[in-house]
Amino acid sequence: HMTPFLHLSNKLAEKGCSSTFLLPNKAIQQLQHLNLYPHLITFHPLTVPHVDGLPPGTQTASDIPIQFVHLLAAAMDRTRDQVERVVRDTKPKLIIYDVAHWVPEITKAFGIKAINYSVVSAAAIAIVLVPARNVPKDRPITEAELLVPPTGYPSSAIVFRGHEVRSLLFVSQPFGEGITFHERISKAMKESDALAMRTCDETEGKFCEYIGSQYGKRVFLTGPVLPEPPKIPLEDRWVKWLSGFQPGSVVFCAFGSQIVLEKNQFQELVLGLELTGLPFLVALKPPVGTSTVEEALPEAFEERVRGRGVVWGGWVQQLKVLEHPSVGCFVSHCGFGSMWEALMSDCQIVLVPHLGDQILNTRFMAEELQVAVEVVREESGWFSKENVSKSIKSVMDKGSETSLRLKENHRKWRDMLVNNGFMTGYVDKFIQSMHELVN
Numbered sequence: 001h002m003t004p005f006l007h008l009s010n011k012l013a014e015k016g017c018s019s020t021f022l023l024p025n026k027a028i029q030q031l032q033h034l035n036l037y038p039h040l041i042t043f044h045p046l047t048v049p050h051v052d053g054l055p056p057g058t059q060t061a062s063d064i065p066i067q068f069v070h071l072l073a074a075a076m077d078r079t080r081d082q083v084e085r086v087v088r089d090t091k092p093k094l095i096i097y098d099v100a101h102w103v104p105e106i107t108k109a110f111g112i113k114a115i116n117y118s119v120v121s122a123a124a125i126a127i128v129l130v131p132a133r134n135v136p137k138d139r140p141i142t143e144a145e146l147l148v149p150p151t152g153y154p155s156s157a158i159v160f161r162g163h164e165v166r167s168l169l170f171v172s173q174p175f176g177e178g179i180t181f182h183e184r185i186s187k188a189m190k191e192s193d194a195l196a197m198r199t200c201d202e203t204e205g206k207f208c209e210y211i212g213s214q215y216g217k218r219v220f221l222t223g224p225v226l227p228e229p230p231k232i233p234l235e236d237r238w239v240k241w242l243s244g245f246q247p248g249s250v251v252f253c254a255f256g257s258q259i260v261l262e263k264n265q266f267q268e269l270v271l272g273l274e275l276t277g278l279p280f281l282v283a284l285k286p287p288v289g290t291s292t293v294e295e296a297l298p299e300a301f302e303e304r305v306r307g308r309g310v311v312w313g314g315w316v317q318q319l320k321v322l323e324h325p326s327v328g329c330f331v332s333h334c335g336f337g338s339m340w341e342a343l344m345s346d347c348q349i350v351l352v353p354h355l356g357d358q359i360l361n362t363r364f365m366a367e368e369l370q371v372a373v374e375v376v377r378e379e380s381g382w383f384s385k386e387n388v389s390k391s392i393k394s395v396m397d398k399g400s401e402t403s404l405r406l407k408e409n410h411r412k413w414r415d416m417l418v419n420n421g422f423m424t425g426y427v428d429k430f431i432q433s434m435h436e437l438v439n
């Protein structure tokens, strides 16, 4: 979440607003290069205290497996004194925060304003994190309860189905000491002076309205706040490799910063790509129980796909790969960042969501905007190589009705997003709303 917060700081700095950005030391090293206005954005290091059970030296969520993140929340809560000191010393006009639910207690004491900023989709907030979603206090919420959207939820398409609600059971689990995830976020939102969402009216207006009415608060929209594409060119090895293929023919697959597949599901995915007969580049973390992607590949896979398929176990410059003319299809987990990047790209989109909000983002792209297809999973959650291949082929078959329809819908949304003034219009309005709030 620090990355989108920093993108917002950059957009605000572009308009002359200065900010102090509080983050762990390690994250400062990682994000420094994204600070485009160092004279207006000051990084202030926080020391992350040790919490029992957390691997020593942990500073950010990407240092640890997802099941440890609740302990990192406890460590973050123990930085409260440090945060309070910074507020006392710098006297900001307002604070923008997300999961640190205690921030409004600090701002109230200093007579300043607090904006709770959500960087995941508004639909994801609206379906689980509103007061109308009754989460029992004395027992974990059940799958059956989660299958029913909260009263007044404004969509019948952007919902969870069957097994998918399992990915939401965590909301009634502890997230920090003596507080569940649901209690934490609800408190963070309820105690704020205003809510802000990293989304836009054109795509998620009805969800933002619902959230505002649920909390009885104003909702400011920042728009998607996408950074300028990085100036660093795509690594030479990928330029060379991609350039060997026809325009729009390569399938690119990446599942963001957190997803680690089970080994059999990883194999099924790459076999699905092989089945398409198309060239492909996969960038995924090694699956569970393996240390390299090579050792996890199906038998004789590399020989069979040599010359047309690469499975890479590290990070690639996703935005740059998507921009390459040879790339024609993006197979994504539909994390909120990747969702916008897919929309802004020229590629056909195939979605394989894994976690809660990714599932809703996928419904949104496939059913509401109708710009993508979703790979069908079985009730167990498993997806087959046949379904992976079928989805990719359906969008890559240039003459098919599905392919043409998605391409045309996608073009309309992309044109709107890249329109000069669309993003800056949102940022200008957000700044104006902040002024109104503090004055």
Ligand SMILES: O=c1ccn([C@@H]2O[C@H](COP(=O)(O)OP(=O)(O)O[C@H]3OC[C@@H](O)[C@H](O)[C@H]3O)[C@@H](O)[C@H]2O)c(=O)[nH]1
Residues within 6 Å of the ligand: 120, 254, 255, 256, 257, 258, 259, 283, 314, 315, 316, 317, 318, 319, 334, 335, 336, 337, 338, 339, 341, 355, 357, 358
């Ligand atoms: O190899 C890679 C993989 C990813 N990326 C970049 O990393 C970013 C990933 O961000 P995403 O929001 O898509 O995905 P993450 O996996 O970080 O998602 C996390 O935060 C956002 C939530 O919606 C997701 O549910 C959560 O998993 C994108 O900007 C993408 O371009 C690379 O540059 N290279």
